[in-house]
Amino acid sequence: MSIGTVVAGRRKVLTSPFVIQLLIIMFFVEFVKGALIVSILPVYMGTVLGLSAYAIGWALALQYIGDNAFRSPLGWIIDRVGYRTVMLFGVLLTFASVIIVTVTDDLPWIICACVLIGMGTSPLWPCVITGATAVAGNEAGGTIMGVVYMAWLTGVGAGPIVINFFIAKSNESSSSYDTAFKLLIALMVIVLFVALFLPGRTKSRELEGKEEQANPEEHEHLPLGERIRAYLAKVSSSMHASKVLYPAMFLQNFALGLLVPILTLYARTVLHLTPQQYSYYLLAGGAFTVLGLIPIGKAVDKYGTSRFLHIGFPAAAISLPLLGYTRDLVLVLPIVALVGLSYAFIIPAWNALIAEAIPKEERGAVWGFFLTIEGLGMVLGSIMSGKMWDSFGPHSPFLVSGVVLITLFVLHLFITRKPKVMVR
Numbered sequence: 001m002s003i004g005t006v007v008a009g010r011r012k013v014l015t016s017p018f019v020i021q022l023l024i025i026m027f028f029v030e031f032v033k034g035a036l037i038v039s040i041l042p043v044y045m046g047t048v049l050g051l052s053a054y055a056i057g058w059a060l061a062l063q064y065i066g067d068n069a070f071r072s073p074l075g076w077i078i079d080r081v082g083y084r085t086v087m088l089f090g091v092l093l094t095f096a097s098v099i100i101v102t103v104t105d106d107l108p109w110i111i112c113a114c115v116l117i118g119m120g121t122s123p124l125w126p127c128v129i130t131g132a133t134a135v136a137g138n139e140a141g142g143t144i145m146g147v148v149y150m151a152w153l154t155g156v157g158a159g160p161i162v163i164n165f166f167i168a169k170s171n172e173s174s175s176s177y178d179t180a181f182k183l184l185i186a187l188m189v190i191v192l193f194v195a196l197f198l199p200g201r202t203k204s205r206e207l208e209g210k211e212e213q214a215n216p217e218e219h220e221h222l223p224l225g226e227r228i229r230a231y232l233a234k235v236s237s238s239m240h241a242s243k244v245l246y247p248a249m250f251l252q253n254f255a256l257g258l259l260v261p262i263l264t265l266y267a268r269t270v271l272h273l274t275p276q277q278y279s280y281y282l283l284a285g286g287a288f289t290v291l292g293l294i295p296i297g298k299a300v301d302k303y304g305t306s307r308f309l310h311i312g313f314p315a316a317a318i319s320l321p322l323l324g325y326t327r328d329l330v331l332v333l334p335i336v337a338l339v340g341l342s343y344a345f346i347i348p349a350w351n352a353l354i355a356e357a358i359p360k361e362e363r364g365a366v367w368g369f370f371l372t373i374e375g376l377g378m379v380l381g382s383i384m385s386g387k388m389w390d391s392f393g394p395h396s397p398f399l400v401s402g403v404v405l406i407t408l409f410v411l412h413l414f415i416t417r418k419p420k421v422m423v424r
Helices: 003-015 016-049 053-081 085-104 106-122 122-135 138-164 174-195 201-207 224-238 245-257 260-270 274-301 304-327 327-353 363-392 394-418
Strands: none
Touching: 016 053, 016 085, 016 138, 016 174, 016 260, 053 085, 053 106, 053 122, 053 260, 053 363, 085 106, 085 122, 085 174, 085 201, 085 327, 106 174, 122 138, 122 201, 122 363, 138 174, 138 327, 174 245, 224 394, 245 260, 245 327, 245 394, 274 304, 274 327, 304 327, 304 394, 363 394
């Protein structure tokens, strides 16, 4: 493949109206989700509702459970009904969750909203990853992963940062969050409008380079159970993934899940940061990640994934425990920057590695399946995080996350190891 073809592929990805639509939806939905999950709900449930860290971890885990339960079937559905219907389903449920959190502080309804956030955002990653990688092809896999994760990180990072400026200084009553909730509702209106213009079934198949089939489901005459087994067997036979990849995908998100429920609690109760100070620290870490994603993604396309993961995994494994044990705010800032830079190396390389294992014919279904495995790691990490905090102290989730990343680094060596060629 010529350099000109690769460059043309990158330009095609970055200027595609379809990809731009997906990135806009990704940014705003993750903005809303990040604002709720990272900045609003943990403190809201802790100060207003008086829940323990373990209870908060479980409530937020319900969000990941709702997300995870639907990813695999939605990936399969994308391949058959297109992007518009699937994404609108998710956007409307996410919108409903924001409305619920806005109008009530009753605990059962808040828990219901957590589940709806998960269900509503479950189509997001299968839709965006499937559509973006379909347009990008193999020649720009690292680049598109960098772009997608930049939209995700910018959204999920900007949400907690920006929303803190809309929360009243005294955030021990529900009225302190009124302005913040109005902003989230306005953003969801924008997302709903953009989702209405996503392609339907026919256009979706054209964008992915698939021909319309007269008989799209070859096993449709079989009972449902047999159809599912036949479908899974077909997908499995077309994949080119090391079996070690599956536990590795789980662990990668388990390491993140350990941190998400307690990050705000750590900043507010251990480091004693104000919401605004916390925003600046998030901005410092996020900036290093976001600014590195596209150039490192392009480098991944050129040089491969291994050398970037060899840097990213150990660096993150060292910096996260350091963050958990550090109480000096002067030292926290460079450590946060190192965490951000580490993930700038990990994200495009790791996801490009995963994308190489996915067959074109069932891209949506396989991405949905892979994202489900990753989501299980996030669920278990969120549940264990609060328990570790309550039982062993605020440093423990950071320490265990670092150990998991070292384990992931070792697993990566097996995933990328090339079989020896016997010479006679």
